[in-house]
Amino acid sequence: MKDKILLVEDDIDLILELKTFLQKEGFEVSTATGQTQALLILEKKNFDIALLDINLKDGDGFSLYKKMKNHYEIPVIFLSALDDEYHTVTGLQLGADDYIAKPFRPRELVTRIKNTLRRSQKSALVEIDDLQIDVQNAKVLKNEQEINLTVLEYKLILIFLNHRGKIVSRDLLIDEIFNLSGEIIQDNTLTVYIKRIREKIENDPKSPQYIKTIRGQGYLFE
Known part of the structure; x- marks a missing residue:
């Protein structure tokens, strides 16, 4: 599977050059x-790494990074023409x-990207109370015991993780499942999958701690 890069840059010529390379x-x-376009893209797609220019037309890369x-x-x-200690x-x-200044x-950028991806993958263990999500090895554990998940259940957990602390609509979940796996699922099928995930990761599925229903809006993963 190809690593997915989000490149945020206001120089169109540089965008074309870097994207092609x-x-x-x-x-x-x-x-x-x-910023605005980048945040809209992030709502619809998962990425492995982002390259952010500091000087953008509608703000700066620092403020975008804080939002992300x-x-x-x-x-x-960060990519920047501002090669000084402060920035x-x-x-x-x-x-x-x-x-990188x-x-x-382009070859140096690729080396930096690969090194960063390697470091992030080594430390890709997210712990939330008694739940551990091992992104590198595609495992979810509860109290250090591996949970048996289907491929689609695991992908749903990754989607929730990428939107942690943010309400995610059912339509967005269905779209992201398609983006991740090419699978089209129906609304009622999504309900079944979320019910199964809760039964596997929650201490009390009827009063969920991790995947909470926000009536009329979607779900919140905390």
């Missing part, structure tokens, strides 16, 4: 020219995984 290197690349950090578990590399330190202090060689 990264695709030749085996990555799947989606692009945005500003609240809802998505995605490693980030480098600011980006890294915010929690970014790397910072323009102009850079």
